[in-house]
Amino acid sequence: MYPKRFEDLIHAFQLLPGVGEKTAQRYAYTVLDWNAEEREIFINAISHMKEDIHRCKICGNLSDGEICDICSDVNRNHHMICVVQSPKDIQSFESMQEYNGVYHVLNGTINIQKGILPDQLNIESLKNRIESENIEEIILATDPTVDGETTALYLEKIFKDHVKVTRLAYGIPMGSHLDYADSLTLLKAFENRK
């Protein structure tokens, strides 16, 4: 019914998470009304993204250069590593303004059904960090979901003999996602870590 190019655009938007046909149509109509400059901003943002956004070689966080701002900050406590699922979670921790250690991004969680095993996560480099750097504590801050818990238990098991392993306290409601937690809830969970 729509012109082919417009259908293509609608389908392209449906590649985004949680975007159904109506929303995709709405986005497509918006794009249709954009001027050349707005389209340019959008296209550039997507096409230059991959080449310019790096993963920090130490922690796996998103970074402008090879090492992220947090790992290269000498004022931070490099003996304490907070282990998170995604760079998003780092943002949540940083907005809490209480944590001064560094991070390690797993890039996902163990999920047997989806075939995501520990060796597909960024765990090997965490092992190396614990062995080579003088790490005093790792804080497991995976989401309080089944997958997050599984991953935390796995990490606790392999690291507890080498380093102090703590977990965020259950202040965060089960089944939710960490990056949607408000700073206060996150602060409580951080203070009561066990």
Added chain:
Amino acid sequence: MYPKRFEDLIHAFQLLPGVGEKTAQRYAYTVLDWNAEEREIFINAISHMKEDIHRCKICGNLSDGEICDICSDVNRNHHMICVVQSPKDIQSFESMQEYNGVYHVLNGTINIQKGILPDQLNIESLKNRIESENIEEIILATDPTVDGETTALYLEKIFKDHVKVTRLAYGIPMGSHLDYADSLTLLKAFENRK
């Protein structure tokens, strides 16, 4: 906090309607995980859109060529014009599978506050159609909102002496948008037009 390119991407997504920071972040993370092919589909859809999607020279509908499929269909009743705000609304009418006339897309509604006056809408060409083609009826199918009503009243005033002017019956709840109406509600409104 995020790398600059990633911030750019988040801001780009915020250009879309109803997309706040959290949603934009979610989209940006999805794009980050896309492979080259998926990004290519997305970029192509947006960059080729403008050059390949035309507006029908007769009715203003989105079209692959100069004249849209509906206007070039000889099996349709070209003496009856349904006047809509947007090409979206044509989709709703077509899915009703009852209307066999043609359309005219205004591309918006009169809105004094926003400075949208009748001469910025696709009304001049509607006038030309009514004068030159043998039009028997125009059906005003603008949204039942303040702006839609204003526009319908304006069109009724300038056309009622030249052609039969009808309006969709109030079966559609006030304040809603036409393209979200279900086919049955739209059918009722269509049958009871006055």
